Amino acid sequence: MRNPDRRLVLAGLGSFVTAPHLARAASVRDSANREVAIPGKVQRVFPAGPPAAIQLYTLAPDLLLGWPRANRAEELEFLLPGIGDRPEIGRITGRGNSANLEAVLQLKPDLIVDAGSTGRTYVELADRVQDQTGIPYALLDGRFAAIPESYRILGRLTGRSERAETLAIWCETAMATIQGRIAGIPADRRPSVYYARGPRGLETGLGGSINVETLTFLGARNVADQPGSGLAQVSLEQVLAWDPAVIVTIDLAFSDAVRSDPAWADVKAVKAGRVHLSPKLPFGWVDFPPSVNRMIGLWWLAKLLYPEAFPEDIRKIARDFHTLFYQVTPSDVQLDRILAGRG
Amino acid sequence: MRSSPFRGNAIALALLALAILLAFGLGRFPIGPGDLARLLWSGLSGQPSGLPPQIETVIWNIRGPRVLAALLCGAALAVAGTTFQGLFRNPLVSPDILGASSGAALGAVLGIYLSLGLFAIQLAAFIGGLIAVGAVYAVGSTIRRGDPVLVLVLTGVVVGSLLGAGIGLVKYWADPYNQLPAMTFWLLGSLAGTSKADLLPLLGPVLLGSAALVALRWRMNAMSLPEEEARALGLRTGPLRFAIVVAATLVTAASVAAAGIIGWVGLVVPHLARFLVGPDFGKLVPTAAILGGGYLLVIDTLARTAGPVETPLGILTAVIGTPFFIWLLASSRGGWS
Numbered sequence: 001m002r003n004p005d006r007r008l009v010l011a012g013l014g015s016f017v018t019a020p021h022l023a024r025a026a027s028v029r030d031s032a033n034r035e036v037a038i039p040g041k042v043q044r045v046f047p048a049g050p051p052a053a054i055q056l057y058t059l060a061p062d063l064l065l066g067w068p069r070a071n072r073a074e075e076l077e078f079l080l081p082g083i084g085d086r087p088e089i090g091r092i093t094g095r096g097n098s099a100n101l102e103a104v105l106q107l108k109p110d111l112i113v114d115a116g117s118t119g120r121t122y123v124e125l126a127d128r129v130q131d132q133t134g135i136p137y138a139l140l141d142g143r144f145a146a147i148p149e150s151y152r153i154l155g156r157l158t159g160r161s162e163r164a165e166t167l168a169i170w171c172e173t174a175m176a177t178i179q180g181r182i183a184g185i186p187a188d189r190r191p192s193v194y195y196a197r198g199p200r201g202l203e204t205g206l207g208g209s210i211n212v213e214t215l216t217f218l219g220a221r222n223v224a225d226q227p228g229s230g231l232a233q234v235s236l237e238q239v240l241a242w243d244p245a246v247i248v249t250i251d252l253a254f255s256d257a258v259r260s261d262p263a264w265a266d267v268k269a270v271k272a273g274r275v276h277l278s279p280k281l282p283f284g285w286v287d288f289p290p291s292v293n294r295m296i297g298l299w300w301l302a303k304l305l306y307p308e309a310f311p312e313d314i315r316k317i318a319r320d321f322h323t324l325f326y327q328v329t330p331s332d333v334q335l336d337r338i339l340a341g342r343g
Numbered sequence: 344m345r346s347s348p349f350r351g352n353a354i355a356l357a358l359l360a361l362a363i364l365l366a367f368g369l370g371r372f373p374i375g376p377g378d379l380a381r382l383l384w385s386g387l388s389g390q391p392s393g394l395p396p397q398i399e400t401v402i403w404n405i406r407g408p409r410v411l412a413a414l415l416c417g418a419a420l421a422v423a424g425t426t427f428q429g430l431f432r433n434p435l436v437s438p439d440i441l442g443a444s445s446g447a448a449l450g451a452v453l454g455i456y457l458s459l460g461l462f463a464i465q466l467a468a469f470i471g472g473l474i475a476v477g478a479v480y481a482v483g484s485t486i487r488r489g490d491p492v493l494v495l496v497l498t499g500v501v502v503g504s505l506l507g508a509g510i511g512l513v514k515y516w517a518d519p520y521n522q523l524p525a526m527t528f529w530l531l532g533s534l535a536g537t538s539k540a541d542l543l544p545l546l547g548p549v550l551l552g553s554a555a556l557v558a559l560r561w562r563m564n565a566m567s568l569p570e571e572e573a574r575a576l577g578l579r580t581g582p583l584r585f586a587i588v589v590a591a592t593l594v595t596a597a598s599v600a601a602a603g604i605i606g607w608v609g610l611v612v613p614h615l616a617r618f619l620v621g622p623d624f625g626k627l628v629p630t631a632a633i634l635g636g637g638y639l640l641v642i643d644t645l646a647r648t649a650g651p652v653e654t655p656l657g658i659l660t661a662v663i664g665t666p667f668f669i670w671l672l673a674s675s676r677g678g679w680s
Contacts, residue, residue, distance in 0.1 A: 049519075050518075050520075069518065197521070197524075198525055198528075198536075199460065199461050200461065200535075200536035202535050202536050203524065203525065203528065206652070224651065224652070226650075226651060226652065228652070230524075231524045232652040232653065233528050233533055233535045233652070233653040233655075234535065234651060234652055234653055235371060235405070235409075235535045235647050235653060236405045236535075236536075237370050237371045237372045237401055237405045237406060237647070238371040238372070238647075238651050240372050240397060240400070240401060240405070241371045241372040241373070242651075250521075253460060253461070262400065262404060263400055263404040263405055263538060265396075265400070266396055266397040266400050287520070288520045288521055289518075289520050290520070
């Protein structure tokens with residue numbers, strides 16, 4: 001047993017026994033259709049960026065090597081104790097050279113995971129890092145609708161397929177339930193929505209942007225629905241011309257200011273009191289960072305946009321989501337704070 | 344052959360009036376010329392216009408402040424550019440030559456990184472610009488060898504690139520989902536969020552700095568002579584240069600704090616002004632202010648009407664400024680000294 005190689009073999013046999021359907025697969029196809037070798041033992045996983053770190057934490061917090069950025073104190077309250085002590089490890093970005101691969105190696109990861117784009121830049125970056133370090137590097141599709149599949153891939157890679165399946169099914173059920181209920185809502189009863197970012201609320205996500213994926217999924221009419229896949233700046237005059245029925249924002253300063261700003265007073269959403277500040281604990285519900293945390297945001301938004309179709313209590317759903325995904329059950333007081341969007 | 348200053352200024356004023364009219368009339372929120380006229384009349388006469396409140400909001404709270412801000416920023420950048428080009432006797436100098444823009448940019452990205460409020464970010468930008476130029480001036484003054492003007496410009500270039508590295512570092516620290524886009528938007532320049540509250544902090548420094556420059560206009564003419572000749576005329580060049588740098592920095596920093604980084608205006612417009620009224624600084628400053636304000640106003644009108652999404656001002660000024668500058672170089676002869 002002192003021989004590490006033998007331990008490795010035993011660990012391999014262990015997963016052989018616990019996951020019989022994987023018996024023949026020594027590798028997994030990741031979201032970019034790359035062949036990624038399943039590591040013999042997985043105890044330490046390096047997340048390449050915040051979305052990967054969050055997804056990994058929800059699946060297997062014990063494997064999380066560290067965080068791309070240290071979490072703030074108010075976030076730690078909603079995460080497993082001790083998880084904030086994990087080191088800040090930076091991120092591997094699309095430019096490749098900005099991550100110090102020696103520092104990555106020093107952390108002795110068994111696996112590197114990135115969740116986000118599966119475009120060519122990221123594929124080549126992953127291949128290169130994998131070649132240089134010899135550590136399997138998996139790319140997960142970070143798009144909202146791909147979350148269940150990403151869980152399954154990550155589950156197979158880390159030997160946590162069972163929990164991955166539970167989480168994937170939660171997501172699939174939520175998406176199917178919600179989509180089923182909104183399918184029958186005619187176009188003219190779907191509210192026009194303006195997604196406001198930045199302290200002035202004048203940054204917004206264009207049609208194809210990852211920032212408005214949840215809104216798009218809900219069939220809301222994004223007023224800034226024009227070609228493009230990123231954030232853009234617009235003028236208040238343009239917002240007035242769009243006259244959205246609902247405003248969703250992630251910015252506390254804007255949410256506070258907009259209610260008393262005479263320049264915004266004539267916007268339909270402001271007049272009707274339908275400016276909604278997105279909850280953000282421990283991670284943003286709508287976007288920021290764009291990871292599995294948006295699954296609970298989907299329910300929150302669905303209730304906002306189509307209140308009659310979604311009579312469920314958001315508090316119960318949020319409590320369940322937190323309990324299952326973050327493995328910490330928030331108290332009623334904590335839930336109030338989360339839903340108020342502050343902190 | 345040079346045009347007469349009178350004709351030059353008349354052309355500039357006519358273009359400006361046209362630009363203002365167009366800017367008030369055009370926008371993403373459709374307002375007809377009749378409604379606009381009624382609104383302006385009610386503004387002048389104090390009688391209610393009877394128009395929907397939305398139209399009032401657009402003109403008085405959104406479009407109006409933005410038009411004024413564009414005029415002020417454009418004028419500020421052009422006046423500062425004219426000043427620095429004269430002071431450093433170099434036609435390729437722009438208002439950010441002494442680090443005002445890079446200092447302001449570092450202040451702003453730090454403000455965004457620290458999640459400060461809007462006003463605090465603008466204040467950080469303004470103070471950053473002043474500190475940067477102050478540092479350049481202090482370092483430049485301690486170097487006693489060589490032409491003091493050249494030393495100052497070179498110090499500005501060096502400190503500016505150090506500040507650029509600082510901006511890069513803060514962007515690197517920033518979170519890529521929220522802060523980085525905000526920094527990018529700021530660094531590309533925009534007046535999209537201008538409100539009434541932004542006008543006063545802009546107007547104060549711009550008026551103060553411009554008034555100082557207009558008061559110094561005759562001495563400025565002598566300053567554009569070589570150092571020894573200026574001294575021979577009895578000018579105390581050191582303190583004078585200091586006063587001019589302070590005034591030009593004040594207007595630049597205020598404009599950058601309000602609108603972000605907008606290049607090219609301060610480089611191109613002084614040439615156009617010189618082309619119209621000649622090199623006499625006394626005539627040049629007002630003409631540059633009128634042209635600069637009009638130019639940025641036209642650019643900003645374009646930026647906010649071209650599509651639902653704003654085009655950054657810094658991009659437009661570069662795209663329009665480059666060919667224009669080349670044309671100007673090719674067609675003007677001897678307009679410089």
